[in-house]
Amino acid sequence: MDANSALDILWILIAGILVFFMQAGFALVEAGFTRAKNVGNIIMKNFMDFALGSLLFWIVGYSIMYGGEGAFFGAFDLFYNVEGDMHNLFFQTVFAATAATIVSGAMAERTKFSTYLVFSVVITAVIYPISGHWVWGGGWLSTMETPFHDFAGSTVVHSVGGWAALAGAWTIGPRLGKYNGKTNAIPGHNMVLGALGVFILWLGWFGFNPGSQLAISGDNANAVAGIVITTNLAAAAGALVTMFVTWFRYGKPDLSMTLNGALAGLVAITAGCAVVSPGGAAIIGAVAGVLVVFSIEFIDKKLKVDDPVGAISVHGVCGAFGTLMVGFFALPDAIGEGISGVFYGGGFSSVISQLIGIVSVGAWAFVGGLILFQVLKATMGLRVSEQEEREGLDIHEHGQSSYN
Amino acid sequence: MDANSALDILWILIAGILVFFMQAGFALVEAGFTRAKNVGNIIMKNFMDFALGSLLFWIVGYSIMYGGEGAFFGAFDLFYNVEGDMHNLFFQTVFAATAATIVSGAMAERTKFSTYLVFSVVITAVIYPISGHWVWGGGWLSTMETPFHDFAGSTVVHSVGGWAALAGAWTIGPRLGKYNGKTNAIPGHNMVLGALGVFILWLGWFGFNPGSQLAISGDNANAVAGIVITTNLAAAAGALVTMFVTWFRYGKPDLSMTLNGALAGLVAITAGCAVVSPGGAAIIGAVAGVLVVFSIEFIDKKLKVDDPVGAISVHGVCGAFGTLMVGFFALPDAIGEGISGVFYGGGFSSVISQLIGIVSVGAWAFVGGLILFQVLKATMGLRVSEQEEREGLDIHEHGQSSYN
Amino acid sequence: MDANSALDILWILIAGILVFFMQAGFALVEAGFTRAKNVGNIIMKNFMDFALGSLLFWIVGYSIMYGGEGAFFGAFDLFYNVEGDMHNLFFQTVFAATAATIVSGAMAERTKFSTYLVFSVVITAVIYPISGHWVWGGGWLSTMETPFHDFAGSTVVHSVGGWAALAGAWTIGPRLGKYNGKTNAIPGHNMVLGALGVFILWLGWFGFNPGSQLAISGDNANAVAGIVITTNLAAAAGALVTMFVTWFRYGKPDLSMTLNGALAGLVAITAGCAVVSPGGAAIIGAVAGVLVVFSIEFIDKKLKVDDPVGAISVHGVCGAFGTLMVGFFALPDAIGEGISGVFYGGGFSSVISQLIGIVSVGAWAFVGGLILFQVLKATMGLRVSEQEEREGLDIHEHGQSSYN
Amino acid sequence: MKKIEAIIRLTQYESVKKALEEQDITFFSYFDVRGVGTAREGHLYRGTVYDTSIIERRLISIIVRDENLEKTVQALMSAARTGEIGDGRIFVSTVEETYRIRTGESGPETLYIK
Amino acid sequence: MKKIEAIIRLTQYESVKKALEEQDITFFSYFDVRGVGTAREGHLYRGTVYDTSIIERRLISIIVRDENLEKTVQALMSAARTGEIGDGRIFVSTVEETYRIRTGESGPETLYIK
Amino acid sequence: MKKIEAIIRLTQYESVKKALEEQDITFFSYFDVRGVGTAREGHLYRGTVYDTSIIERRLISIIVRDENLEKTVQALMSAARTGEIGDGRIFVSTVEETYRIRTGESGPETLYIK
């Protein structure tokens, strides 16, 4: 193997290792934004998402997603083991585990552990790899005339998680005491954990987006560097703008929301990070930083869907938004010969493709999630008992409190 | 230097940096699994393990381990400084620091700080590099007809730490109140810290095992990618299986034990990560996930050796187990021309070599540790006073509590 | 692009990603060393430092620092976007964000959030890039006959932060209750956070120093490996020596001070990491470990400047010290043809250049910071009200406590 | 004046608070105590059951005029009751004097709970 | 003997402690309680104001001989007062007996507060 | 009924609990307080000694029938004693009424401590 090929594999592995660490970031954000009595439970869910995901994606998921060229489905080969492709298996595994993890946050503090495990299996082994195949595995969305473009997974990963989270949070209903006539705040128990989690996620995103170039040799090096910059600027803009929005709206800059703002920027730039300019990235991040605040409020206060960590807004809404923005901000010929974003005179063909992708993948994830959660609710039961919820999932589901 | 050589050095440095970060992981696991009144002390011990280890391995340890071809001992050159080999010094330094750190966990909450420092010096500068030389430095275990195979250190690093930990925990005796007629639980004070620590350790293991390939150019790239996969699958299988084992045994899935389960899988695959198939790795990890539960119970309830973090089971027992499994799961010719594991028709020659290595290194670490701890106990004193233990090592050994 | 160039870009990006993570380290150290009632505020400041810094350094800072060859100033081009140089923009951005962050720690627990944001803008967009230009951008300090040598930024980054911190902490005055007749201790609320922060900073420093080689191909690989070793040894020596110094002085080894000791070693070696021997590095780190204790005491007890985290001593004093030591410990010809440190017979020419750099950059940062803080104090107000300080900045500035 | 100390389940706190408010008892203090008694929670750590008799409870302390004693006790009692073992206890004792720090006034009439 | 329980603002604790020391009252116990009352702190979390009436306060408990009651109450009152709503309250009740654990002695004369 | 409040060393809690159990006193409540008094712990932070007189202690509160007062105090006293300064104090006062929330019954006979 020549140096360039080894270099590419090295980069994919390092990027994958960074993305792996995002699991810790998600666990900390979800732990910090919820109450102390449920913290061991939420960590256990995150931990199991990754353990299950690693095994399932190897056993079957990778093959479904990348194993063949069908329009809707790859292939069904068990126990993937192809010499020379293990770096790709790893990189795709850590991506797959992310989608499930998003959902645990939105359903935190009330979901039965055993039922959650079943959900986690289905999303990682079925829901995610199928829609992922459509976009990245050679499926129908990638073969449209103007292909749907989602570079690193605003839609493929984050929206899938976000819409499944919406299905789950809506099905399970709000936490006790969240809505009684009015909407109550249930403050997270530890903002330091939340902030550390966001720092770790931001770090991991430097593997998530730039790693999705899947190479760094030759001209890829500059492409990767460009993606690092767009990723970073969108996150920074998201955080900054969200801070000011909360400051204007609430009178004071809200830390937990600002943390969400950085994530909103990161999720939004994920689709277009390779095809927009630094300026475009900053704008996309900034708008996501506005959007996330109103979306969280809307979901919380209008829809009355209780999402303790804001996962639906951050991953679902901002993921869809960012994917759509590709159609507006894509630099000329960046997506493909003759395709440019609206702002570069490219017309709406790309916007339409993006919409098709957003809606079809979104519908798949939401409806699939909804059916799954309704079935689980009717069979195993989705929610812990009222007493368990009041006294904490840690004591009841795991027999032990996390802080002693 | 050509690109391939630079690439190899880059990879070794990055892997070493990841392994460095495992120090933080160990510190957090040990902090989380013990009580709040001792948390500063345990962190200080971890911190000093690395500071002392860095200096000592440079001053003398690296030379003992790698400085010559003797059967039992390398060489005794001071202040290693060979241009062109500093990346290896770094990579071996971060490994060396791991062995000492393992012991601090098993002896937590009762060991005198000053005595611990002396122990830390001896294990890093003497015990670890000598047995390390036998396996990795060209010593007798590596020159047997069927050589002992420990790719990344299930035995060389983890078991050495684990057996020294057994010697230490046994010599010092249990924490006050641990055994009075029956075995009492002394819950760790913060499971979030423990979980974050395990995430960081898992992250660091992507440097520990794949980095031990010591190259990534040419065909090494695929080898490294394969090791990433085996490492990850074993960890995932360990975590998942441990969770189910605790669920069946105790009625509820135990978080702290499940965290140990992931580590058990990681330790177990460390020896064989480069020579087993993904399936073999998953099985090794899964069995380690069962083993660790019973081992922790056995040591805690039968041997009545008090190991607050489970270090003896995770590193000693699972390290030995994983090393042995190489003899069963090694793919044909993976260890060397004509050598295969039992399950691939290779007969028991490799199993025997593995046993020789496990026993000889284990005996060295356990007996060496035992003598050292007995001497320290008789001279400086190994244990803090009863009052200090009751009121906390933080206040008494460091004059200050860690949470204020 | 050939493999070597791609390799260099890869390394710069990875190093930059590691340096990015230092932001989390700073946030945790500052959070852990202060009180629980202000923890959200200090994290918000750190978070905004990076968000603002990323945007501003792209918008204008990078151009000021690197955009031209003027003696005092680079250029003023907006929105840097040069294909093929984005990896450098990223690497320099993460450096720039560090300087501001240092200041937040020294002024913690009493500084108004809005005013702090203004300060953060000015230091990142004006103060830091201008003096940075003098040293790294081709400015006057780099064109002296014996050029000022600051390899990775002991002075350019750390001292600039440290002296601005001195200006800020002095201008704003001590926290309530810190000095009333005698000097009172105000213990930090969580040493685990502080320790984790230091581990993360140490990790990040493996990007900070070795990454400043700005290449890893060819002979750079060995240079980078050497820098990893000098960096690590200085940190280890700093930690170890500080521990013993506090042990002798206070009767007990002080954890928080020992954590500072590791940082002191890291800051001190930053200037000379590429030009000193491993032994030189260990000595520089060790002396910094002594210096930091006496400096913290002097500033705290004699100057009565209240610096909750020790930022002035760690970054200002040890940064200046380390920069000076280059003049003593530089290996022959390491800085440039015919230049060696005093201890290698090079005479004092390099020492003088180092002094010129230390003093000029220090004066710029201190005076610039002082003017800025005085203006801010007179206009927006620098300090929160007494009630806000007593009851906590989290409640008053952000409307919410961080622990619930 | 009487001091009423009620040791209740943490999880009944919200309904107790509401019941008190309905009786116009909007001033009180509370803190968390650990109760040792018959109600037991089974905890499990690493396979060792530590069948503890120590339970987190909330102690509510209300000082009322004598005439309000009865209704306060009744409100507490009905709202804190679940009927399961572990509902807790109420203790009543005498308070001789009270002062409002803000104004320096003393006497039962300075109690907000009229 | 009298037991004086003062519920004060957390932020007044230091000055109360000093005022007590000046009266030679150097022995007491304290712990943090949450007060429910009229003083309100407005908290905000993710855009939802949770206008809570629950306030962190410190409860200082001092047992004194009858003759020291007056001066202790006065010291507490003046040092804890800010004049704003939320200054807190003092309650006084009777203690019948006290023991010094170290020596086993009993009676008011074993109180350090002479 | 009598209320016994004992302020003891955190580290004596286990032996006190055992001593109480031996006297069949298996119901009580406790919480942690900070005691201000003569016993001092020397703390050190970054080279500044903050020689504090504030000590973490545990307050055990037991309500007993009058006839059990003596044995409870004795059990407490002997188990909490170390003989060093800082052993703590016991205070006794009167409780007038008690209710068992679960059943609504009142009176001393509802105390589990017979």
Ligand SMILES: Nc1ncnc2c1ncn2[C@@H]1O[C@H](COP(=O)(O)OP(=O)(O)O)[C@@H](O)[C@H]1O
């Ligand atoms: N004699 C007592 N002295 C102090 N506290 C008591 C006493 N008896 C009960 N308690 C407190 O009341 C709580 C309620 O006891 P519990 O077993 O729940 O009673 P019940 O059987 O009436 O429901 C105990 O946990 C303890 O905190």
Ligand SMILES: Nc1ncnc2c1ncn2[C@@H]1O[C@H](COP(=O)(O)OP(=O)(O)O)[C@@H](O)[C@H]1O
């Ligand atoms: N009747 C009562 N019983 C118990 N605690 C009370 C009572 N009245 C007031 N308190 C306590 O005293 C605190 C002071 O009340 P606050 O509203 O501050 O009074 P003020 O208006 O006199 O300043 C309350 O938060 C509560 O903790």
Ligand SMILES: Nc1ncnc2c1ncn2[C@@H]1O[C@H](COP(=O)(O)OP(=O)(O)O)[C@@H](O)[C@H]1O
């Ligand atoms: N008069 C008092 N009022 C309230 N608490 C007191 C009083 N006197 C002592 N205490 C409490 O009892 C504790 C014991 O005092 P300590 O100095 O240990 O006594 P001794 O010298 O008898 O051992 C103190 O820390 C304090 O919490």
